[in-house]
Amino acid sequence: MLIKLSPQRRDETLQVIKAGEVLIVNGENFDFSPIGEGDTLPALAISSSWFLDKVERIDGELAITLFLPLPWNYSQEQAFPLPLQNVPDGPVYFPQPLPVDHIAELGQVEIAE
Template structure:
């Protein structure tokens, strides 16, 4: 399976779990196992806002595009993601955001701000 990511600045999360030709996207299951080689499932036929394009099956491999939410502390790897190739079964690993500032740094910034 090849998963392409379409980054979009938003604060909600994305959890994906893969089993064979099925994906569980934020708790909702999408089973693509009935697709034959050469088939294309149009985006409009998928009842989810997380898919950003058609799903294709070519050479036994599924290729699909998911919307990828970017938090405010997004990393370059998230903003410009590479395709996830040969995704193994299990939880899908996505690029990680930058670390959040330490709580002490946030407090100092708040206290130094002019009123």
């Protein structure tokens, strides 16, 4: 499975678990096993605001695009995420935000006298 990420400024949390060709997105199951080779499922046919683009199967692999919520302390890895390739079963790990203490350090400016 290939999961592409589209960053969007949101304060919501995205939790995804992969189980074969099923994605559990924030507790809701989405079974993509019926999608055959070369088939496309439009994003509008998926009852979730987390799917940005069509879901399709290319060369036997499902390709999915999800919105990636960006918190106020987002990192460069979140702002410019790489596609997640060969995603294994289990929790899907996304790029993480900057630690809050790192943001505080960046905000401190010393003024020379």
